[in-house]
Amino acid sequence: MSKYVKELVTRDLQRRLEGVSDAVTVTCTGMDANTTNELRGELDSKNIQMMVVKNSLARRATEGSSLAPAFEGTAGQVAVIWGAEDFVSLVKEVVRLDKDSEKYENFVAVGGVMDGEVLDDAGVKAISKWPSREEQISMLVGQLLGPGSSLSAALLGPGRMLNSQIKQKGEGDDE
Template sequence: MSKVVKKMMIDDLQERLADRKDFLVLDISKLDAISNNNLRMELEKKGITLLGVKNSLLRVVLRGAGMDTLDGSLSGPSTIAWGGEDIVGLSREMADWAKKIEELEIKGGAVDGQEVDSDGVTGISKGPSRTELIGQIVGLALSPGATLSGALLGLGGTLAGQLKAIADKENNEDEGGDAA
């Protein structure tokens, strides 16, 4: 491969990966054409992109971006996957596909620019997504206010119930006193 072609490929890869710090490295070389096509079409619907890469070119791009070179993951045929809601969603999706298609192998990846092995990707896939974490944080932030509100409403409800009972009792006495 000539230097000009390598430079063009590196530039294209840099453009595609741009500021991405989260992606996975897969081996889909053992998939047949139909499975490969189905996988790519389903992932495309979810905003996930697959790109077959030459390991040496990816290393150059990663070094240029100041990231680890993923030495543990970049051996043999490699396909990088990125996109989706977040790295947790991407990891979940790829872990699900790896269960469905035995030939699909998750070799590792990068999370915030740091190398993660295949076990790490599996661990990430089991964690909460960004949206779930935000929901948990909001719930924790609102919890003291909800507790205080519930306590005040509970006391207010009890007091209102007692006042109503006293008022009803007085009304009954007034009605009963006029008839006698």
């Protein structure tokens, strides 16, 4: 590949990865075209992007960015995966596809980068066990509403008891 072509490809990679700060790297060497196309469609339905890149060009394109550590120590072709609603959702989907060995046997998560920190394959699998953004929000809402409902029950409890006693007295007078 000529120097001019490498420069063009590098600029295109920089443009496509602009604004991406967290990503997962996978190997998918050996997948046939139909399986790769099916995989891309499945990822696209979840707003996840996948781009297969030559390692040396990816290193050149991400030099100085937060994605640069993801390509350190990798060799050959890798696929960069980014997008989704949040990084944890992205990682959960990648790990799910990695485990689906029947359908995507050559799809293997090898690492990634989160907030500028390098992740190995074990780190990616550990993050997949974290709660997603939606789960975290629901946990937070539960924690915020818990004390209020306890306070409400504490305030309304004596009033209900008094109401019940008055009602019993009122029904007892009718007899």
